Amino acid sequence: MNLFTDIGGLVTDAIGALQADGTLPEGLNLGPVTVEPPRDPAHGDMATNVAMVLAKPAGKKPRDIAEALVPKLAADPRVASAEVAGPGFINLRLSDGVWQEVTKAVLADGERYGRSAMGQGQSVNVEYVSANPTGPLHVGHTRGAVFGDALASLYDYAGYDVTREYYINDGGAQVDTLARSVYLRYIEAHGRDVEFADGTYPGEYLIATGEALKAKVGDAYVDAPEEEWLAEVREFATDAMLDLIRGDLKLLGVEMDRFFSEKSLYGTGLIEQAIEALRGKDLIYRGTLEPPKGKTPEDWEPREQTLFRSTAHGDDVDRPIMKSDGAWTYFAPDIAYHWDKVSRGYDLLVDVFGADHGGYVKRMKAAVSALSDGNVPLEVKLCQLVKLYKNGEPFKMSKRAGTFITLRDVVEQVGPDVTRFVMLTRKNDAPLDFDFDKVLEQSKENPVFYVQYAHARVRSVQRKAEAAGIDVSDAALSGADLSSLTHEAELALARKIAEWPRQVEIAAKTSEPHRIAFYLYDLASELHALWNRGNDEPSLRFLQEDDPDTSRSKIALARAASVVISAGLGILGVTPAEEMR
Incomplete structure (x- = not known):
């Protein structure tokens, strides 16, 4: 049940009636027509812009259209009143019975309430985290992991077929640096002194990996030249880091459907196939780029390169795909990787990147547009930085990591549920302050x-009702008489519950899971407000111990709220609390 869609259908039917009697012309575009909560709740339960958006194509004044629609809308038993406001907006107030039916619908549908068919089974690939396999995940990865995972869950809830994917950046020089770093820890495990230099990774997290390598090969590599051990140690170290990363993600409650190795693109012809696909579209050529805008670097010199004509698909400049020595640029394997995703038949691709990848967005969107002939959209979501605080001071770096704060540091401080929810209390492209003290406060803030x-x-009042001998099972609550739920505080909670399906579709359409967190806070506020009103007005208390029927009707409303809260928290990857300690 989506009440806003239902009332939207009522508006559409009223327009059809006006078209049938000649008041409005046929063929009007109803796409821009909306039915939504008014900005000011005092104006009613819902508002529609129908008269405003149809005025120009219909050749009529907005208010004239609105006044013709109002009687037809008001004739529906669900509508208590319909009024024209301002230049032509229509405000609707719905009958109390509508909100009571919403409560029944939630109890009948359970966790299915709010699920949408908007996605219609379209396939979506959400790639997120994709950190270099050189160490544990840091706090920046944490935000991307939480956002990407919640976005994937949101798409799933809205009816899409979702694949969660991790792109392993194991094809570059950083994995050689990892191998050398592990080798140093391996030498250290044999009792020798080592010095980390040349950009090697000094974090303590590699001590165990070095010891594990010793356990596997003994002293076989101790005095061996690099060319004898580099390849094997690189593979061993990468596997160890991926195990570490998987453990970090599991700690946060994130599980990937697929891991894709960058290394698998090299020597397999996949990069060449992708570039040839672009060449076949006349998008690969030899050319010379203009100097960078602004201050030109001293070492810049014009040279002919192999370029991708990305400007043909919306980019600012064409992009190099091959270096002067014939090696691929870092962009080439990324093109091949997205070519692979396009070839798998997804209807939508989503990449979740860190804020430092902002300059990479247009070229990647251009590549996907070119590879798919514009048929597969790519959305790139950038996650801004997270600043951590504790006791009012910046949180210090992890000794385990050496140079950064890890995901594990954060989760061990506050737990996965708090970590995930707080990471979603801001839009992904807005900076986020994460204060370890504030996120554990027990307050409205x-x-x-x-x-x-x-x-x-809600769970507490259900337990108390059961202890008093009142049946408050979902079956019993579904059959409760809800006609007594007429107090404004009760109706306010029901109205907020009714917004849930609409919020799901808006959040999925905009790819913004933070909207779910915001909505849950507002829903919780309505429930707490009703609870607190019961302290002063006993008739509003959920549990009326001497009146089982009234108790069931009131607890039915509270239970409906908890069903929606549980569903929303599920999208965010947070476990609903059964009790607070």
Whole structure:
């Protein structure tokens, strides 16, 4: 049940009636027509812009269209009143019975309430995290992991067929540096002194890997030249780091459907196939680029290169795909990787990158547009930096990592649920301050506590009702008489519950899972407000111990709220609280 869609259908039917009697012309585009909550709740339950958007194509004044629509809308039993506001907006107030039916619908549908068919089974690939396999995930990866995972869950909830994917950047020089770093720890495990230089990784997390390598090969590599051990140690170290990364992701509750190795693109012809596909579209050529805009680097010199004509697909400049020595640029394997994803038949590709990849967006979108002939859209979502604080001071770096704060550091401090929720309290492209003290506060100012507390309160009142001998199972609540739910505070909670399906579709359409977190906070606020009203007005308390029927009707409303809270937290990857401690 999506009440906003239902009332939208009522508006469409009313337009059809006006077209049938000649008041409005046929063939009007109803796409821009919306039915949504008004900005000011005092104006009603819903508002529609129908008269405003149809005025020009219909050749009529907005208010004239609105006044013709109002009687037809008001004739529906669900509508208590319909009024024209301003130049032609229509405000609707719905009958109390509508909100009572929403509560029944939630209890009947359970976790299916709010699920959408918007995606219609279209396949979506969401690639996220994709950190270099050179060490544990850091706090920046944490935000990308949480955002990407919540976005994937949101798409799934909205009816898409979702693949969660991790691109392993194991084809570059950084894995050779990893191998040399592990080798140093391996030598150290044999009791020798070592010095980390030339950009090697000094983090303590590699100590165990060096010891594991010793356990596997003994002293076989101790005095061996690099060319004898580099390849094998590189593979051993990469596998060890991927195990570490998988462990970090599991700690956060993230599980990937697929890991794709960059290394698998080399020596297999996949890069060449992708470039040839572009060449066949006349998008690969030899040419010379203009100097960079702004201050030209001293070592810049014009030279002929192999270029991808990315400007033909919306980029600012064409991009090199091959270096002067004949080696591929870093962009070439990325083209091949996305060619592979396009070839797998996805309807939508989503890449979740860190903020430092902002300059990479247009070229990647151009590549996917070219490879798919414009048939497969690519969305790139950038996650801004996270600043960590503790006791009012910046949180210090991890000794294990050497130079950065790890995902594990964060989760061990506050737990996965708090980590995930807080990471979604800002839009992905907005900076985020993460204060370890504030995120554990038990107050309204802490959104994760406030939402969890709402769910726990409902479970608490259910337990108390059961202890009093009142059947508050979902079956019993589904059959409760809800006609007594007429107080404004009760209706306000029901109205907010009714927004859930609409919020899901908006969040999925905009690829913004933070909207779910915001909505849950607002829903929790309505439930807490009703609970607190019960402290002063006993008739509003959810549990009426001497009146089982009234208790069931009121607890049915609370239970409906908890069903939606649980579903929303599920999208965010957060476990609903059964009780607060």
